[in-house]
Amino acid sequence: MMGSLKKLLGLAIVLAALPVWAQDAVEVGSITPLSGKLAVYGEGFQRAMNLALEEVNAAGGIQGKPLKIIFEDNGSTSQGSVSAIQKLITVHKVPIIFGPAASSNFLAICPIAQQNKVVLIGAESAAADISQCGSYVFRVFPSDILQGRGGAELAKELGYRKVVLTYINNDWGVGLAEAFKDSFTESGGEIIDEFPHEEGKSDYRSEILRIKQSNAPAVVNLTYIKEGAAMLKQAFEMKVKTQWIMGSASKSPKLVEIAGEAAEGIIGTYPTFSQDTPQYQHFKTAWEKAYPESKIGVFAEYNYDMVNLTAKALNLAVESTPEALREALMEAGKGYQGVTGDKTFDENGDVGAVYGKWTVTDGKIVDYRK
Numbered sequence: 001m002m003g004s005l006k007k008l009l010g011l012a013i014v015l016a017a018l019p020v021w022a023q024d025a026v027e028v029g030s031i032t033p034l035s036g037k038l039a040v041y042g043e044g045f046q047r048a049m050n051l052a053l054e055e056v057n058a059a060g061g062i063q064g065k066p067l068k069i070i071f072e073d074n075g076s077t078s079q080g081s082v083s084a085i086q087k088l089i090t091v092h093k094v095p096i097i098f099g100p101a102a103s104s105n106f107l108a109i110c111p112i113a114q115q116n117k118v119v120l121i122g123a124e125s126a127a128a129d130i131s132q133c134g135s136y137v138f139r140v141f142p143s144d145i146l147q148g149r150g151g152a153e154l155a156k157e158l159g160y161r162k163v164v165l166t167y168i169n170n171d172w173g174v175g176l177a178e179a180f181k182d183s184f185t186e187s188g189g190e191i192i193d194e195f196p197h198e199e200g201k202s203d204y205r206s207e208i209l210r211i212k213q214s215n216a217p218a219v220v221n222l223t224y225i226k227e228g229a230a231m232l233k234q235a236f237e238m239k240v241k242t243q244w245i246m247g248s249a250s251k252s253p254k255l256v257e258i259a260g261e262a263a264e265g266i267i268g269t270y271p272t273f274s275q276d277t278p279q280y281q282h283f284k285t286a287w288e289k290a291y292p293e294s295k296i297g298v299f300a301e302y303n304y305d306m307v308n309l310t311a312k313a314l315n316l317a318v319e320s321t322p323e324a325l326r327e328a329l330m331e332a333g334k335g336y337q338g339v340t341g342d343k344t345f346d347e348n349g350d351v352g353a354v355y356g357k358w359t360v361t362d363g364k365i366v367d368y369r370k
Contacts, residue, residue, distance in 0.1 A: 026062040026314060029070045029088035030098040031109070036076025037200050038101050040225055040254055044297020045101065045123070046071060051283075051290050052307035062314045069307070074100050078108035085109045089116050095325055096121065096310060098303075099139075103127030103172035110137050117322035119329060121310065123302040126248075127175040131348040136326055138333075140306045140343055141299070142271050142353035144172070147247060148179020150269040150355030151220060155184060155245055158267065160218040162190045163245070164211055167222040169196035176222045176247060192216060197227065204231045208238050218243040223250060225298075229258035236262035243267065251358050251365060252298040263360045267368050272356030273301070273341040283339045305338035312336070 030049060033042035049069060057066045070092050074080035081100045088094050089112070097113065099106045099122040106125035113120035114134035122130065122139035131143060155163055165181060167173035173196065181191060193214045197207050208231060211219055219242050221228060228250040235242075236259075246268035256263045274280065283304055287296055309332055317328035329345070336343040343351050357368035 023065075025066045025068040027068045027070055027092060027094050028096040028098065028310065028314075029072060029085075029092060029094040031074050031081050031084040031088070031100040031105075032071050032098075033076040033101055033105075034071070034073040036074075036080075037226070038076035038224075041101055041124075041298060042073075042076075044294075044300050045303045047291055047294070047297065048287075048300035048303035049098070049307050051286055052304045052311075054290075055286070056308065056311040062311060067311055067314070069098070070094060074105060076102070076105075078105050081105040081109050082112065085112050085118075089118055095119065095320065095322065096314075098123065098306060098310075099125060099137075101125065101299075102170065103130065103144075103175065104170045106130060107133070107171055110134065113137060119322065119325050121306055121329075123306040124299045125172070127171045128179065129171065129175065131350055133349075135349075136322065138329060138345055138349035140309065140338070140340065140351055141302050143350055144176040144179045146353050147269060147271065147355065148176055148181075149183045150271075151176075151180045151222075151245065151247060152183035152187065152189065153355075154267065154269050154357055155189065155218060155220060156187060158218070158243065158245070160243065160245075161188065162192050162217060164214050164216040164219045164242075165191050165194040165222075166197055166207065166211070166219065168224060168227060169198050172249075173222055180220060180222070197223065197231070199224070199227060201227070202230055203234070205234050205238065207231065208235045208240060211235070211242065212238060212240045216242055218245055220245045221250075222247045225250060225252050225255045226258065229255045229263070232259040232262040232266065245269075249298070253295050253365060254298075256360055256363060256365060261363075264363075265360065267357060267359045269355050270358055271340070271353040273339065273354070277337070277339075279337060279339045301339040305340050305343060308338065309333060309336055309343055 072084035074084045096119040101124040103125045110133035126144045167177040244266040248270035313329040313332035333343045333345040359368040
């Protein structure tokens with residue numbers, strides 16, 4: 001009798017220590033670009049998150065309850081992102097939110113998350129300034145500072161000491177350009193011309209003419225899919241002979257589809273991870289089974305890791321308080337080996353990365369090798 005009572009008391013203590021989730025499901029939020037200029041990415045983000053969600057729930061969910069993601073479309077804008085986070089916090093009262101793509105959108109809402117002590121996690125936004133958002137802000141994607149260095153190392157490896165630098169005119173583009181420029185010039189490189197280009201245009205011929213007149217042996221173009229494809233096509237039509245060096249946001253079959261033969265030979269950097277690990281092979285197989293007609297989307301692996309890591313944190317949390325959830329996420333990340341590698345967070349909520357190289361050959365994106 002006494003032994004049974006002790007067991008019951010022990011069980012009661014354990015149960016009391018677990019978070020109390022009032023709903024039938026444990027809800028988290030996601031601010032996702034399902035419309036607007038970034039919708040070309042958003043569908044892939046959502047598919048990756050839903051793939052991880054299905055696996056989490058098949059494995060028992062969160063302390064016996066299913067995990068649910070409430071998706072809010074931000075229309076690909078900062079204002080839409082602010083409206084979405086306000087709704088997720090005040091109406092849905094979610095404790096954790098997956099932040100929007102595009103650093104400008106993410107930076108618009110990180111102060112709101114920090115002020116309300118809601119954990120905010122990003123899977124694509126790379127601006128260096130995000131590291132200063134606060135203790136409730138994390139990302140599973142590396143900072144621009146690392147990618148800027150990777151791009152500078154690529155340009156040097158290819159033998160280019162003089163380049164034109166152009167970048168999309170937003171927080172992500174400006175921050176990445178600064179990181180590239182600092183690293184490239186520090187090692188003796190020269191930027192012979194530098195200018196931003198605007199998002200969402202279909203005609204970049206004036207920018208391409210400027211590049212053509214510079215006679216640059218290489219152009220570092222830090223941009224998105226649609227803008228990058230338009231610039232490549234128009235440069236091809238204007239017979240611009242230069243080596244295009246791109247970033248990770250351009251690494252997509254969609255860019256190749258839109259640009260066609262104009263994309264041949266471009267070279268870029270991207271945060272890389274081994275595709276030989278059990279984690280990646282599992283993800284690849286699961287994706288192909290779930291979406292047999294769709295190639296793995298850009299940054300899909302990071303969104304998949306984000307959901308799985310969050311589920312681990314929710315299962316580790318001993319309380320449902322903001323501080324307990326923040327600490328659980330830090331703990332969950334320690335040594336966590338996801339599809340995209342080690343997700344250990346530093347004091348700023350950032351992760352590290354290794355940068356690889358990609359190119360387009362015969363209409364396909366492949367790893368670049370000399």
